[in-house]
């Protein structure tokens with residue numbers, strides 16, 4: 001790729017970042033649990049029917065890990081936000097890779113100019 005091509009790609013990334021919706025980092029897991037109350041269906045010795053599903057969102061931000069429950073009604077929204085964050089990460093990583101390549105080309109150009117002198 002030449003510098004102009006790299007610049008074009010970076011512009012495309014910026015455009016996509018602009019329209020990226022709500023986001024948040026993390027992973028969503030689904031769990032079932034037993035309440036431990038004697039006689040409850042979840043404690044049935046033969047065919048226990050556990051409670052759930054419960055959705056748990058885990059994420060770490062600025063070195064701090066957090067886990068919290070998500071109401072089933074919000075799972076769809078959270079999934080969308082998690083996907084948006086993944087896209088955000090991918091786009092910014094791609095941007096950095098392109099930026100390094102662009103800068104490298106610039107350094108090489110400068111060196112070639114120096115060599116001609």
Ligand SMILES: [Zn+2]
Nearest residue numbers: 035036040042
């Ligand atoms: Zn129970």
